[in-house]
Amino acid sequence: MKALKGSAILAAAAAVALFLAGCTNAPGADNTTPNATVPVAESPLLGTWQLTSFFGANGETVRAVAGSVPLVTFERTGKVAGSVGCNRFSADYTVSGTRLAIGPTVSTLMACPAPPGLMDQEQRVFELFPVTAGYTVAGDTLTLLDRTGNRIMTFDRAPATTNPPLAGPTWRLAGFADGVTARSALASPNATLIFSPDGRISGTTGCNDVSGAYATNGTALSIGPLAVTERACLDPAATAQEREVLAALGSAATYAIQGDRLDISDAAGSRTVEFVRVA
Template sequence: MKSPTILLSAALALASLASAQTPALTTDGAWTLSSLTDGQGTVAPTGMDLPTLSVQGEQISGFAGCNTFTTSGALTGQTFRFGPLATTRKLCAPEQNALETRVLTVLAQARAFARYGETLILTSGTSKAVFKRAGGTEGKVNTPLMATWRLVGAQGSEPLTLTFGEDGRVGGNAGCNNFMGEYSAVDGQLTFGPLASTRRACIDPALNAQEQTFLKDLSEVTGYEVSGSMLRLTTKSGKVLELARPVN
């Protein structure tokens, strides 16, 4: 019969091995918001700039949809608590502001977390924020469009720009305001989803008219052609917009 000492040693060895084979649960890394649930319901954000969360130990930062934020966090077992959130104070478009307020509220109230592979869920009661690990390749596109382009022949000192991302998002500057949204490009066909923009006033009437025309034209784009350093966008009315790259 084996002695109690030998049995105890074997049990401790097995426990130690099991512990070594079980990776420590961590929230460290960069995360992108996938969905948000609160008292107003559930929303799955889309657009050029999705809210993000970056965790490095107790140091936490992120992007709430318009402004950036920083704070510290305490992680104990399955509990997760944010310290006071410090944010920038940039003027936001109404849609961005509404989402940002909800994001910051849920994060400030978060008290527990769960990690399932590449998914991180922060919860507080019935509210939760679901994040996906940033940096994946799912949903990315690869077209000659992926660059920053400048509208040829635009008035004013501020270039009118258009930046295509590999994740199907688009953004740019319309002369006075920044805009963002989504795009779909397949075999020379191109369409933009609804474009959200900031609400800064254009003092110069000519620049304001140019901005409105540019945004309207983008909403009516149906096709594109890339030739060297030139991009030509065609609208449903047959109008052609010429853009060049690079802008920097």
């Protein structure tokens, strides 16, 4: 009887295992995250794409907000980054064939009241990234799919652009990367930079004045060495912000200007600091 009972238990366990295996392989089920078995450098995802539509919360197809420039860039480093109209974001992604996984997303925390619907668009796109399970590229159109193959976002390939010159405007700090975390700039004290046509940079971290040299070559950017005054920041948060911004400027390798936004990235392609044009 004991042996029979043991055999029955083993048979039941085997049946459960077969049932679970069948569930795992059921159509539409996707319980794994794809590994990057195909080098990212070979993926048609690479490049910058502009959002054209997305799957709305009520099941409708929603066109991208008019007047916004929602751009996302899939980088060779396995990062996807950009802005869907307001805040800068970044996330890791993995790709294997036509399978794609994105997330989690980190972003700055600015409020953008105009144009209407911009914040709703951003929130919805951030909700759709984690449920992305696949993609197709047909010509200059990228379509992201959920695990059942439903279309959840569409993009058009963004045309190649030439960066406008850095020199002239005053740029106000909007956000920076604190290690792996994207943070919004403090409302006060205000940090600003001015790039002069003669190759000089000047401004303030919010606590101290900075000045030095910079050089550009296409999208390449080098900054420094910088001279910094030695006033103490009374606010510990301002001290931390100053430290991260100075480190980001010192490690600058490339820059990109989109509308009124200036992004500076390091040699690994990670965006480290963001400014907005104020004058």
